[in-house]
Amino acid sequence: MKEIRIGILGFGTVGAGVVEGIQKNGALMADRTGIMPIVARIADLDIETDRGITVPDGVLTTDAMSVIADENVDLIVELVGGTTVARTFTLEALKQGKPVITANKALLADHGEEIYKTARENNIGIYYEAAVGGGIPILRSQRAGLIGNQIESIYGILNGTCNYMLTRMEREGLPFDEILADAQALGYAETPPDLDIDGIDTAHKAVVLASMAYGAPVPMDACPTSGIRGLSASEIVNAADLGYCIKLLAIIKDNDGEVELSVEPALVPKEHMIASVSDSFNAVFVKGDIVGDTMYYGRGAGRLPTGSAVIGDIMEAASDKLHDVGTPVSVTMMLQKDALTYCSGDNIIKRCYIRLCLEDKPGSMAQVMTIFGKHNISIASVVQKERHESGSAPVVILTQAAKESDFVAAMTEIQALDVSTSEPIRMRLEDFE
Ligand SMILES: NC(=O)C1=CN([C@@H]2O[C@H](COP(=O)(O)OP(=O)(O)OC[C@H]3O[C@@H](n4cnc5c(N)ncnc54)[C@H](O)[C@@H]3O)[C@@H](O)[C@H]2O)C=CC1
Ligand SMILES: N[C@@H](CC=O)C(=O)O
């Protein structure tokens, strides 16, 4: 039986989940692979807090660098989070020839190119399954099971916190802040949770998925991002009345060689499988040119689900190291090209949900419709709600597919109309066709 001696940096939610998982199933992993995982060292700035599991004396330290340098540690698991010390620890471990496993999507999104290149230069691996979709083996599916496919599109619910919050807002109509506090207590949310609710965490994951799908580092500014902050209960009710629910989606598509990439709240049909993905669950739909449609579903956050993905990477890294694989596919796939080209407003075609507030008087709607017509936007349905005491009435419009640039121009003109009494709301309507 071979042994792999693991150094863990960060003994928080995920770090403790990894140790718990190895304590529970380490012998099973050894039976299956012939490699026994041993947690040799754990570094955390706080080694006093009870993490709910016991580790042998001498394993814990506050000094992460000493764990990286320890010659009895074969590989490093980076679970401190953030992009400063995590970057330093990761690069240092790679330079010392130690494979790195990380769950840190922010680190990969901001410094991925430097990290993958350092791994390649040192002929070593970096593994990051937990960074996207938590416990779902989505990256392993992409780089193994789907390796023979051109990726046509990926749609993902990638943030457990937002999906949990949207689910409870829809089901229980509870206030945003109260539900966010619950998501934090359950260990789903980032620190600070703004990363979740402003869509940035989803964008971190989307750029990692897009890099792997299309073979080059993707900068964060290539991913227009909006989150669920400020999403009102009335939008959720309006969507439900029309047969839709609202999900925070990552959208990644190949549009004739250009990559369409965004993170945005979108209306999805209630009968589509993605609408039934609730609570902290994540789901990823991948369409390949050979395989067709595939779907992956599971827990996107939390101690043990995320720990499961990290453990999977530990065992793969151990096997690669013992078999002297060198630079693995998880590195080479991200560095096939220098850069990608991205779609702009003229070649992004989509449907939209639009909610306006119009003065309830003759001609208001006609002015709006004239603007849509002028910008080649065809209307699928219009519902005017009861007018408010103020004399204006909410109007909910679903459009047919049109160019993003035409939507932008039309919305600017509509907002400037005298009859438009508050800022219009516009969201993507995604019917996956
Ligand atoms: N919590 C979750 O469900 C998921 C988290 N992740 C990612 O996993 C990583 C870890 O997340 P959590 O475990 O939730 O965070 P956490 O905040 O619970 O744990 C981080 C731990 O690192 C320690 N730490 C910070 N700086 C350190 C340093 N310089 N040296 C040693 N220890 C240090 C902290 O004291 C803390 O105990 C993050 O990158 C996060 O984005 C990824 C998927 C899911
Ligand atoms: N904060 C993230 C944690 C997992 O990546 C989430 O809510 O999904």
Ligand code: NA
């Ligand atoms: Na994953």
